Amino acid sequence: EAPLMKVENVHRTYRARKRGTFNTYSNVQAVRGVTLDIMPRENFGIVGESGCGKSTLTRLLAWLETPDSGSIVLNGTSLGALSSRDLIRKRNEFQLLLQDPYNALPPRTTVGRMIEESLLIRGSFKRADLRKRVIAAMAEVGLAAELYDQLPNALSTGERQRISIARALILDPKLLILDETLSALDQREQGRLIELFSKLQDKNDLTYVFISHDLAMVRKVCTRIAVMYLGEMVEIADNRDLFFDPQHPYTKALLSAAPTLEEKPFDASDFLLEGEPPSPIDIPAGCSFASRCPKAFGRCRVETPRLVEHSPGRLAACHLLDGDEAQAAA
Ligand code: SF4
Numbered sequence: 001e002a003p004l005m006k007v008e009n010v011h012r013t014y015r016a017r018k019r020g021t022f023n024t025y026s027n028v029q030a031v032r033g034v035t036l037d038i039m040p041r042e043n044f045g046i047v048g049e050s051g052c053g054k055s056t057l058t059r060l061l062a063w064l065e066t067p068d069s070g071s072i073v074l075n076g077t078s079l080g081a082l083s084s085r086d087l088i089r090k091r092n093e094f095q096l097l098l099q100d101p102y103n104a105l106p107p108r109t110t111v112g113r114m115i116e117e118s119l120l121i122r123g124s125f126k127r128a129d130l131r132k133r134v135i136a137a138m139a140e141v142g143l144a145a146e147l148y149d150q151l152p153n154a155l156s157t158g159e160r161q162r163i164s165i166a167r168a169l170i171l172d173p174k175l176l177i178l179d180e181t182l183s184a185l186d187q188r189e190q191g192r193l194i195e196l197f198s199k200l201q202d203k204n205d206l207t208y209v210f211i212s213h214d215l216a217m218v219r220k221v222c223t224r225i226a227v228m229y230l231g232e233m234v235e236i237a238d239n240r241d242l243f244f245d246p247q248h249p250y251t252k253a254l255l256s257a258a259p260t261l262e263e264k265p266f267d268a269s270d271f272l273l274e275g276e277p278p279s280p281i282d283i284p285a286g287c288s289f290a291s292r293c294p295k296a297f298g299r300c301r302v303e304t305p306r307l308v309e310h311s312p313g314r315l316a317a318c319h320l321l322d323g324d325e326a327q328a329a330a
């Protein structure tokens with residue numbers, strides 16, 4: 001089966017003013033050579049600490065920013081090759097949902113109108129059908145039709161989240177990119193939305209990308225997970241493999257540090273996560289995790305490990321996995 005979204009060697013660097021200066025800039029290497037295949041109907045998770053480049057990658061996947069190099073191909077079409085006119089149409093196929101859409105929603109617009117606008121902006125609709133389509137989208141996400149004429153300020157975060165899901169759904173997307181979408185919700189509302197996402201997936205053949213720092217949520221929801229560190233993917237694996245038999249020292253450290261994960265099948269005490277990641281302005285030579293890695297050895301500081309498939313479906317970027325354990329011990 002062909003991937004729904006193919007991310008190939010995507011890089012993104014941006015310029016940021018140096019602290020305490022007016023006109024000196026540094027290059028922040030936010031995303032460094034990310035390659036991913038997102039398969040139809042999967043729940044793909046992307047995890048990492050804040051500052052790892054998740055936000056930039058999210059904006060790239062949603063094509064709100066374009067990569068400096070590399071490509072993103074959706075359903076066989078390279079987004080970078082589209083004219084702006086074709087891109088507008090293509091955008092219906094992939095939608096970004098934010099953590100709390102409240103700020104993104106116009107405050108004096110009714111619920112119905114907000115969902116309607118989504119269609120109006122993107123074109124294709126019949127005026128006469130508009131209200132019917134909006135009510136249908138509301139029903140699909142579990143919003144009562146009575147809310148049609150209400151303002152969003154009286155609604156809960158969960159209801160506002162449903163509005164933004166309805167705004168996306170009405171365009172008949174293939175892929176939903178969820179940026180911490182479930183993080184602001186309490187457990188009960190989170191559970192309900194997870195149920196809704198799963199129902200919508202069965203009905204509409206949806207594919208989800210969950211970008212989150214919440215490992216417990218990702219473990220509950222995602223079928224396959226990529227772990228990001230300093231702008232790169234360091235491990236990609238199926239849910240079970242990642243949580244029960246993580247390969248990369250950073251993944252082990254991340255799982256050890258997660259307060260919400262109860263069972264830790266490996267010896268978590270070996271993998272305390274200490275210190276801060278290096279600055280994305282000064283990326284060190286060799287493995288970018290070496291400064292915090294309890295297993296680092298000589299080669300790690302000079303040679304960058306590549307993300308390699310060590311067993312079927314399990315990718316990791318670490319020299320230890322090349323059978324260099326002996327060298328590490330020496
Ligand atoms: Fe640690 Fe070396 Fe593996 Fe990097 S390559 S994660 S420093 S053991």
Ligand code: MG
Nearest residue numbers: 050051054055
């Ligand atoms: Mg971030």
